[in-house]
Amino acid sequence: MDDERREELRKRRERQLQKMAEARFTVTHGLLVAFLTVVMILHVLGLYLFTSGFLLTRVVLDDKSECGIPPIDLQSSYTAGSYEKGCWHPKTFDKAVVIVVDALRYDFTVPFKPKNEADKPRHYHDALPFLYETAVAHPERAILMPFIADPPTTTLQRLKGLTTGTLPTFIDAGSNFAGTAIDEDNLIAQLRNASKAVVHLGDDTWHALFPGHFEPNLTKAYDSFNVWDLHTVDNGVTEHLLPLLQAANTSKWDVLIGHYLGVDHAGHRYGPDHPAMAAKLRQMDGLFREVMDVIDDDTLLIVLGDHGMDAKGDHGGESDDEIEAAVWLYSKKGVFGRRQRQPTEPPANAKLQSIAQIDFVPTFSLLMGLPIPFNNLGAPLVEAFIGSKGVDFENLARVYRLTAAQIQRYMQEYKQVRSLDESATAHPEYLWGLANRMWELTTEEPMDAIKWDAMFTAFYNYQAETISVCRSLWARFDVPSMFNGIFVLTIGVVLLGIYARGIGALRLALSPGFVKRGGLGLVLGSLAGYLLGAFITPIPMVQAMVFLAALGGSVGIINVFYKARRSLVWPIPNSIWAWVAVLFTVSLSLGFAANSFTIWEDEILYFFLTTMGALFLVSSVRQEEVIDRALGCYHSILFISLGRLASLSRLCREEQMPYCFSTYYASSTSSTSSLWQLIIPFVLAFVLPGIVKQFYQATNSYHHSAVLWLGIGFRTALCLGAVFWSLDAADDKEIFGPAASGTLKTIKVMLAQIVLGIAIPVGYSIYAWAAPFLAIQSMSPNAVSTSKITCLSSDKRSRLAILGYNNAHGSRYFVLVTMWTSAIILLQKPMGAGAIGILLWQILSLLEILHANKLQDSAIGPTTLALLGSFHFFKTGHQATLSSIQWESAFIPLKTISYPYSPILIILNTFGAQILTALAVPAIVLWKVEPKRKGLLAAVGKAMATHMLFYAVVSLATAAWAGWLRRHLMLYRIFSPRFLMGSVVLVVVDVVGIFFAVGGTRWSFLSVGDVFGFH
Template structure:
């Protein structure tokens, strides 16, 4: 009997295949949930790190702000207005004006040696002996003209000089920051006095005048032109010429004072320096214009021509070198009016060093009294003798009247000032002068008596000026101490956070830091605001009390969770265990200490560029010896090779120099735009991508997107930049313009178009493409025979550097933007910087110092080395303002500002971006993403610690040397540079390096490989 077929399974029971399928589904669901949980955890931890870094950034910025408030105070400006009667109803103005009209022509940056004859052996054909008319008139018509050396007070920036030239007051260093944001002047000046006396003031030229004096200029006779486009040599000057001549020649024009401000000479200096054929053309043009004006004015018109400052050998200004301070002053009248002192005062030998000089503020009382105006209330200048002693040079009585009126005005100013009124020595001198003047008015004094009286007046005025100069920066010690204290505490907290507390604990404490800081900030802000409302301290306004409360809240908010878990002695006990790793750490600490100590001497600050290069070379030699100790022969050879290359690149970079004035003949600048420097851009357009390719090949990462980014993208953009600078060189070359008629407008449009394309691609298009997650790997599919089965295999080429290779593409994007705004030799320097960074990354991997302090310090030193080799120094005049107009013809926010920032801080920006590569370079994907982020935050914070040490040192030393002769020339600019660098580092590291780029790379690869 046939048996029925038995079923394989009971009815209703799942099959084995179904069970296996269900098990797989549950497993994949579990894995998805686990991955999602891990990704959320990584994102949360990453976000907390960003917030804590932001808290530290806020704390440091507040500290710098307090110090700046205390150190860079503006002088006291009194709102008083001078009148022609003082408090005793005594006459304080000249009763008549010798001239009915005045033409004032300001030739910006008219250096004194531009206008005097210079012997052939000392002359430069571009800027000497091309503007002879002023000296010719002075020499041939002594009673009609006056030529003097015109000494500016630093800072030698246009807006500050205009304030001094119209108010007679001293500028302050902090005013230099307002050179691009002038407000209507709020102190007494001769422009407002002209308006008060019903005089019509016509103006044409630099729009800085309208920013300062708009209410006092005649609206129908005011023609301002944009002033800050230093690449434009002609628009402002052509505009002045267009309106100047018609107003002078039209006798019916109802102006009393006509002001024209030419900018071509200044812009030519900024763009090319004084040694350029364009400077000769500009000076020839100015010479012709002055000649035409002299021919056009009548006997009742006074002509005044002067420069507001000079320029240094690079064509820039802002500091206090001799060439920046010495401008020219020329006065002319067709009527016999001017006198002369002894001819010894007008000696032009030795490039005019013996020529008679007056302070620029001396023009204020001189011009005011020549126009019959009261001397502006805040004036500290003295009357120019030659303008009052008459054409026979013997009218000492008229000079005495002018001198006493000026002394009386200075006395009124001093008595109205709380800081100056109690000076018994100055007050006694004025009382004696008043008595002498009363005696002189009662009798007819002889010449000797008048000469003696005038000498005493000048002595009083000079002593008053010297004493005011000693008080021109009044320091707020409370704010200075608060600022230094906050920065110092921030440094201590950051060291504890980064180096002493274990990373595992920090990850747990981050959320507590954020919530605790928020709560503490509210409490401390309420306390400081209440304190301010109750006690009303003079140096703590409501805004500053809030900032103080915020800083105290952040300090307590970060410190409290740490102290709650660890004791202070325990934290100190961790210094040697966690901070000191090996001999490299001691070397790094020594570098930080030495770099901080160089700010104790002005000589060290001056030669910081050479010192930094020496330290980097020292690191390279140490790396050579460390490499010899490696057991692996291959690594030993590679370590020595990379160390030697690092030393050679450092030495090559240090040959690119833009010297500061204090370095004198011991430094020769070579930072110029020449045919060979432009040619080097083409060379490096091929070399740099090839160098990067070879470093990628070490880890087999030159795959996929790397080829597009490096070979095509970087090389293509560098070639466009090279083409842009080629057009710029041809456009401004003396040779090409003399041999070929260059189509200037076409060149300019092409150059701007190229610059905009490069900037658009590097900052927008390429970063958009990078955000989509380009890969630098290649999947190599293959098969293996295993018995009867053929196994499919997939080999991921570039797997060992998936993080670093992808991240470096982002660095290339920003690098291209920085290259665009740098000058040719700056581009060469940045190309060498990239090679040095990649070489250093290989050394870090070979020597196993990824998280060692020395790696971060070396990165920081590289930033400083290339800051100097890209043509910068810690001086105002070394700022490349002209780079703001590489992509725009006029000032356009924020494009102009971004260009200047990228040019000035480019090396620091690149180094900040590359800090992540110390942990990401040449490592495979890891499942410990949070730990990797923590290490990157540690290195980023360590770089900030290094910069904080330098900043804290400059704050302390700048305050210590606040009465040093070089404080405003050396120490103050250096402190401001360190403050700006620290702020920029915090912004870049927090928001870009850790916040955007690192997070995006790690999270993306964590999703693909890290689970």
């Protein structure tokens, strides 16, 4: 009994010690996550400071134009103040029908004229002839012109410009999916002030901008972001539009707005050169003919595009195809004309010149008898006021004087609000004075057409010069904020570098101090900033709070470093591999100072990774152990070969042409995959789980839950994903007919939801509750295995082997990487899925290379993973451009926009490669290590900090170069998008690396610790 009692006490004591060790581990693990979170906060604060000074904004004035208060004395027999006759100018129309065809590019509306024999017709050519034919046949009734949009060419920003007449600033691009109501003066508000009944049909973006401004009983809004749906919105708009145009219903409305989305969605889904685009354009052509027939003489018909689209059907940037939309004005009155100075000039044609989109605002206002919105900077359309004979220069001069006067009133108010120096607007002021002195002559001497033409030119010159000045004013950067942001980012890089490479064994021991002092510094700094901004200085409060919070958090961390200074070492590379990691990181960062380097970043990364593979091969050849030498060489060659295979997937950006050939889609003018690419998901489904299985079997770790997940769950998710993309192609090609589209969509959504259900809930359940992938096997006493530990049995006649012992941590953790791989593969196009599959294989090969070369503690592993993630970002069909974002990925498992899931899906699609490599960072430390090795958690923290350091350096570099090159011609085309990409990637990697990778190791450590104890 005494022996049994002692054994029971011993076991109870062991359980208590195990629980205490588990509790210590949980606290230590939590402190590590908390400290890395403090670092992430510093990154976010630094990025905020820089972007607040770099992404340009303008002051929005709250002033409103009023009907009875014209901006200048009219000096004519016309009396202002009557909506019935026209506020500032006699109105021409009582009603208006405005049809917005989203992404209606100008060349969709004009005949195709080949420039050479190689120039062949596209599907979109000559599919919409009505607008051009009418403008040519009846120039007094119709005007067709290129309609130039200001970038960014996103729908919400274009609608702001079309209704307010103001110029955009770069920061507005980020609000395309957060449509806040427009507070400044605009056309819709002016129509409401005039008691006009405005009906809207179509894109629901209008309701986000103008809530409560439309007739509730007649207005019908539709979801605007389901880019896979080509017909629902268009059919719905037409269904309600045509009845409202009938004579019996025209009294119910004054302005009718229909916003069609089919052309835009066809471009996003297929690209412009596709039969679906031709069908959509023909549908619009028939609609315009029908609408033109039913409107009366007092109704103005306007058809316009808010932006264009590039060769793949995307938009958002500033290429010619993206900014050149079309605008068509039609009236049965025959009041339009072309400006003709000499009788000998050739007849006017449909494309006389282009106009800016903001010119729509004063044109529409004056034609409808409304005040021009206060913030407008556009000019009236000459053809709308020159008269049918093209000689009414008096009317043209008067409307340009009115518009110029409103602009002058706005500029005077803006100068006071911004306290602008008089020199900033000196030249426009001179032109304004000159034009007014010319106007005074109208009361002193007779005026003929030539003098009125000169008058018009004078006011036109003032408006054009003011636009130029405003562009320069709104391109003024807040340099102090930018500098503060770079300063905070630099401090973050230094602190993270010291933590990752200069602490050593003290890493986890300092975590409590980091968290306490860093967190306290953040709080105290933000409080000091609040007091400073509120009571002491004119510095904006938010800016002061952010900067001092970042400074306080940094000081807190530095204080901990200072106290442990005797144990710190300078984070200077002490090995050839460390120098290689620094060389590649610094080289990449310095390269972003050149636009050509940034444009060809994908090829640069391929060169870096190939060079890295060659260095691994050289190192592997020099290994002493035969098994290490063989594995290192094999996987180095495999790593290089897989990189070459991945490089075949390309999506060229415009600046790379003609030296790049896109393979990601069916063609350079398509947004769909080639039919042969549908083989890729099926190949992945049958091959990829087997590849991962081979790596597990090589360490005898393919047991229990590993079989369940890799053999069944992972493979099933990939197979269902392959079926999804086959059904998607069938839907695109309408193999089962248009009537089956709704059924196919339902089936696809169900399949996608099942895949994500297997990948995340089921996958996490297996990962969280699975035991280590171990098995016990009886062996002869003389048996030897590098992946087993043998224990002598009591009879000494056999040995028991624990299979998978040497990779208990690595095999257990890597399940987390494969889970997210199955989800990310589903959200990629077939070619992108192949790139992600190759990436997973390369990650496993890299783990073997690092183990064979004994580099698991080196900075080269996390750095190579970062280079891999950046490289495969491009191989999944993305570029550092807004137009390459694959918005349709939000609708793979969903039928409509759903927050926060839709943005998460887009992030997984866009940054899937970087997310996977961040998740794989702990595997560098855990792969093929004995479960009883000490310091594994500290090593995981070190590796993750190194990985984050790479992205922090890149983000700092792109910010610094964007700030330095802020006046560069290619700033908004190349440097700004690359900075924004670097910023978003840094935050995404921080979140994934801290909470999903380091945070996810908890289950793996607890599972292995329950069997072998905590160390």
